[in-house]
Amino acid sequence: MSTAGPLGEYLRARRELIGPADVGLPAHGRRRVPGLRREELALLAGISADYYLRLEQGRDRNPSGQVLDALARALRLDPEATAHLHLLGGHAPAGHPARRPERVPVGIRQLVGSWTQTPAFVHGRHLDVLFANPMATALAPIYRVGVNLLREVFLGPHVPALYPAPEAVAASAVAGLRAQVGVEVDDPRLTELVDELTAGSELFRRLWARHDVTVRAGGGLRVFHHPQVGELELRYEKLMISGTTQSLVVYHAEPGSPSARSLARLGGTGTGAAPATDE
Structure with missing residues (x-):
């Protein structure tokens, strides 16, 4: 610092x-x-x-x-x-919640685990995947418990093949992390992650230096290149989990679309047996 x-x-x-x-x-x-x-x-x-x-x-x-x-x-x-x-600048909003351990609430785990045809996962404040259902992991290998999404984006082998615009995904991830950690930039976990990515990725160094900030809640459209079912055009929703620093991410297709049919085929490949856990 x-x-x-x-x-x-x-x-x-x-x-x-x-x-x-x-x-x-x-x-x-x-x-x-x-x-x-x-x-x-x-x-x-x-x-x-x-x-x-x-x-x-x-x-x-x-x-x-x-x-x-x-x-x-x-x-x-x-x-x-x-x-x-x-x-x-020291003007935190009233009622700013204190840090809590990142454990996914039981009700959220049960809800997400019950979605056998809808990819969904939960990530924490440092973009670690804390919980994921089998459809999420089948959609993309980066959506599995224990994976740090930021590390995967910049250092992992999967992102360039998954997304047609990986740099846009990378920029969004960095800006989202900035928003989630706020002023707590001396957090040891964050420092360790930033040091690792700074040493390993010129793109991360450039994006982190911009200090872009984007609140992660919201939604949008993302295109995946899936090796089994081909191209998937999916909408995603990012929902903040009340009382936590966690976000629930849900993917879904336009009803009746080719992507909806492809997503149904993905759900029928034996991926829906049991949800991943954070135990």
Whole structure:
């Protein structure tokens, strides 16, 4: 961890991603570093250049909410990234839950295990798979208990063959991890994982340095290249499990679609006998 701290590192990373033209400033003279200069960002945010320098260097780590809002506007941050900036600046939302051991609730395990035709799994705050039903593991070998999804994305052999756009998957995974760990970037488990991926993947180093943040709850569309049933176009839903730092991920196909028929064939290959457990 540098002396700048999480807030200073985040401000610098986001500043370097915005060029003068992006915010209507003329790009005069040669620039030795990418993005905006510190004094330019300070001007856009309406604060002194000296005060901004102290923030970025970690000499002032308790800015007001108004200053953080001004910086967020100047950096063109979306609501999720703005909330992350406030968290780094010491403005945690009221009722922020304390850390709890990552054990999947019994009811969730029973529910997910009962879905014999629907791939579903649960991952924790560091993207470790904590529970998975047989359909999830049949859909992709990375969805099995004990696998760290981030490690698989950057260092494992399966992701390039599974997804047609693995870099997009990688970027989403890193931004999701940033959102889940929040300000707890000195967490030993996180430090160990980041050090391992930094040493082994140039792509991870580049994405981690961007400090992108994406809240993991929500949904979308993902295409799989499955060796047994061919291409599967599946929707996914990411649901936060109340009272935990865990997410439930569920895949499903459009009813009556070729992907739905392929998913049914996958469910009939003998994968639905019993759910994987986290015991």
